[in-house]
Amino acid sequence: MSFKIDTLKITPEILSLIAEIDEFKGAWKALGTLAPERLSALRRVATIESVGSSTRIEGSTLSDRDVERLLSNLDIKTFDTRDEQEVVGYAKVMETVFSNFEHIDLTENHIKQFHRDLLAFSSKVERHRGEYKTHPNHVSAFDAEGKEVGVIFETASPFDTPHLMQELIAWTNDAFEEKHLHPLLIVTIFIVVFLEIHPFSDGNGRLSRILTTLLLLRAGYIYVPYSSLESVIEQSKDSYYLALRRTQGTIRTDDPEWNTWVTFFLHSLQQHKRRLEKKIESERIMIGTLPELSLEILELVKERGRITIGEVVTLIGANRNTAKKHLRDLVAANHLAQHGTGKGTWYSRT
Template sequence: MSLNADTLQITPEILSLIAELDEFKGAWRAIGTLAPDRLSALRRVATIESIGSSTRIEGGRLSDQEVARLLSNIEIKKFDTRDEQEVAGYADVMGMIFNSADHIDLTENHIRQLHGELLAYSTKDERHRGNYKTHPNHVSAFDADGKEVGVVFETASPFDAPRLMTELVAWTREALENKTLHPLLVIAVFTVVFLEIHPFQDGNGRLSRVITTLLLLRSGYAYVPYSSLESVVEQSKEGYYLALRNTQGTIRTESPDWQPWVLYFLRALKKQKQRLEVKIEREHILLAKMPELSIKILELAAEQGQLTVAQLVELTGANRNTIKKHLQNLVSSQQLAQYGKGKGTWYSRV
């Protein structure tokens, strides 16, 4: 497998997108100087969005609110529905990636291990998790109700998948190490080819997004955990599938057309970056004028995942009515989300 300037036309738009992303990457050291608890809160919200979006792209039905509630009780380690099993596995793998990206090199062994962890709670996938596929599979699109609406494209055969994965991993490692292409272009190509191969029986879409995050972190894009790329993809699913189809149908030809996917990928990264810029700006503005008790409530919400009024009274020692007033202000300013009614009401970070 090969990719060079002849097979990928480096247009002015591609150069501009890369320059903008790299500028933000360099500026993150100064931008990302919020207090650790604030960054932790941003990461938690982005993680919930990523888990919810990535599973829904593949037909899952849990909302971000349901994901947040599930993750607040993640120590259960036993999940009844497939949606819950997929969310729990994705949460574990994302935590592993965020905490240990520097120690997870791109190898076939690590890819298989990540796949095994991703499907660790999925009883239906027990026999094949961590192993390349043994039966043909294809990529399908799903509607908002989780129903399959059509085949997006055919994938590599089970016979060819292992060889193609070996070639892809070797090419990606060499391209990143030798800097023959900008790392964002290398990651874009890895992702689209990985999905064209579809090496595992199930979980390929979710795993592709996990590995994309891993490669971005290993390439120095340290801001990635604080804004959800998966959410961007979910909200542009039609463009996502169209770009995949337009590029993947050409990958095994003499003249691969990388342009559709590379442009979609870089534009999605730009959208992810822009969302984070807005969040950071909002954090700085709100914190400059926010009462100390409100800041404390946000810190506790980031740590605990979800909180009730009674818990906040106990943890802060503040008056119940005072707590309620601060909660109302935080909900109206979209810093907290409110769930349930009456005594069952609880709050979590937005």
């Protein structure tokens, strides 16, 4: 094997992070007893956040609201901008992972298929879909005019990429089977080595986050789709890249420095699960205290992004005065935000 794992130092901080995440994993069966439609709504919101964040990390300019509008109109067969193409491709692969993770082993064929589907709507990279790179793709720095000013990190050569990917996949599958290393550490190491290889000409960052979700789900962390890990990464993007670079540059040396990346990644998983804990608690409080009509209104707002009094009356069949009262109460309780006045009034989630 061309990288060493024995230099990973299992510190008290790493043990504490793993214990906290695993405790939540074990408690999820009790936490996840919300009604199916509530869980479905949580997953839908998290998916929109994940798609938006993962594509923005790579340079997309679409907001979560833009992503939501785009994904609600997927009967369109062509998408004009690269941002739209990347969003739709990412969303479709994520749904494949969520629906079929139990049947998707970690293999070269599956990774290449994910890459092909990820870029399915990107016509400019058609010949690169699902195929390892044929030209170097070192990570470079650029100035304000877009001119390359230097190489930050040298990735694997096109010649070395196939055998390095075979080695990484074999190591990962063996590590899961042998169980000498904690599953979270296996996932963490897989991701940083995958990005160090940078096996494809385009889409490596997005694909790495899809593979993260796949491996976590297959390792039993089935709560992952209900909160956005990609959003956590986006909000700490500078630290993400710094941790990656510090570890990546040492992977093929005699003394790899794993701990910077491992600690960052576990902290991200900790933040991800804490966000979900808060969401679940909010849902429980809401369900325990709100009238049925108020819950229906909130569900509509989650589905549509915004709502008017007229839409509440039409879609739920509520009396107009009753709808107004429930909307006022939801605004007063900080569940909804009111925008505009009079006939132009509309409401969104806070």
